[in-house]
Amino acid sequence: MNILILHRIPYQKINYHLGIDHDRHNVTYIGTAKQFANLPEGLRCARLERPGLKDTASEVLAILSDLKLHFDRVISLSEYELLDAAKVREALGVPGASIDEVMAVRDKLIMKHRAAAVGLRVPQALPLAEFLAQGGAPWPGRTVIKPVDGASSEDVQVFDDPASLAGALESRQAGIPRLDQDLHANAERFEVETFITGPLLHLDGLVHNGKVVALVGSRYIGTCLDYAKGQPLGSVQFKLDAAQEQWVQRAIDAISLRSGSFHLEVIDDNGSGDWVFLEIANRVGGADVVDTFEMATGIYLPAQELAILCGEQPDLPGSLRKTTFFGWFLFPGHHLPDGFVELDGHQSFCKSSELLRHSVLPRDTPLPRNITYQAFEVPFSGVVGAESTTALQAWMEALFAAVTLHPRLQEEVREVPA
Known part of the structure; x- marks a missing residue:
């Protein structure tokens, strides 16, 4: 071939x-x-x-x-x-x-429309051009503006209500350079949607001939939007029940996703168990999703995705779920001033049994200037494991509360043990 x-x-x-x-x-x-x-x-x-x-x-x-x-x-x-x-x-x-099939996993308005068409709950949303034409949105409260095909929460902003967003756009103070520079020329690449409060989940898996053949559920600790603004981000795996697995298959069917990996993000509305479809990508998740998925299932997602795309049968183990739950975390550095970083408060966590591996940015390596989910590019990252989701989440929340990052100049030389 x-x-x-x-x-x-x-x-x-x-x-x-x-x-x-x-x-x-x-x-x-x-x-x-x-x-x-x-x-x-x-x-x-x-x-x-x-x-x-x-x-x-x-x-x-x-x-x-x-x-x-x-x-x-x-x-x-x-x-x-x-x-x-x-x-x-x-x-x-x-x-x-095909192009149409790819658009369903790239355009956030298309995917939400298809999910809603099969009865899945989605945030109310409309194209930015339509929002501008009608002078607002038909919902009250917090409102999100984002690119229809974006990733990593770049160019995403949240406003108190549609009127606040409209005012910021009109005054060219939305905080999104493309729109603040030329609103109408770039409006077609953005959407507006209502903000739904609740834990954010990501469901990662593999599809073969339209059927989900491997699936792992994880709960974010923090949010991707807060990570873009400089806060740490992590996720911990949890056990999916049969109804939740069926919900994921319905989402896959709605998007008509036939093959490959997927990264599906869902909002658990106010933690009630009522899932809201947010977006889906036909790719593996970022950060250490691939590694933690393999730890939980024995499946290396990229290899099995490539086999499927080449028309071959995926090589899947008989049992996909191990007894240990895994997670990952990242501390960003793109929001700090140019230069280097001093890390503190992490020392005791690096000795804990939950931490399976970690990476600390070398002292002589400059901070990244762009949003990155690459573990080796950020100031501090790691992979964790424990016998329960609750234990993992408590450990990670304690880590986030304890660790601090301080910008420093290159000539400063205070040794801090990793």
Whole structure:
């Protein structure tokens, strides 16, 4: 089989060789010179370098048109290039998720509309252009504005009510650079929705022929929006009951997701058990979701996703749930001033039995300037495990309350044990 991979995610985050036999298949990676830097030297594959100056799909198609190559599969595991891969497949007549199918896992308005159509509860929402045209929204209270295809809570803001949002947009003080600079030119890429209070959950799994074949439920400690603003974030796994598993399958059916990994976010309305569909992505979750999923189930999601996308049967263990529950945490640094960081309050936690591994940013490594969920890029991260969700959550909440981050200049040299 001839397989084309749009290479964007660092190789070590996917380990393509675990899901695709590079000796049996002819695998071609296409990406920029920077993206190729992390491809293993001895990997049997072809490499096509693209400039990285235009959108991925147009560059890929331009290169392929000159080379007259044939491919049986076109694969991307990056959320940001799923649509590009669909466009390339359509142009080349290659099987796989279509543009319409990808839009259902990229456009938050489309996915909510489809979820609502099968009876799942969703937040009230409308396109920003419609919000502007009608001068508000038909709901009271806290209101969220976000990109329809965004990730990592970038360009997401919460306002007290629709009127406050409308005023901020009109005065160009919404706190979203694209909208504050040119509201009407960028409005079509944003949506507005009502804010629903309650614990935020993420459901991660694997779909084969439209059926969920592996699933793990987790509860966020903190929120992705607060993480974007500088607060720590974590999650702990919990046991799903049969009704909750059926709810997830209904969501998958609503989106018509046929294959691959998924990361589904749900709001538990005021902790009542009444789930509200928030959004879904056809990819693995960020941070240490892949590792903690494997710890709980024995399944390495990227490898099994690649096998499915190549038309093969996933290799799944008979029993998917172990007795220990796992979780992860991240302390961000993008919100701090340029420079370096001093970490304090973490020392005793690093000696606890719950902490399975951790990473502390080296003292001579500058803080990240962008929002990142990469464990090795943030000031402090870790993976934890315990016999109950309650124990994990209590441990993590205590950690978040104890640890402090202090900006420092490079010349400061106070040794703090990791």
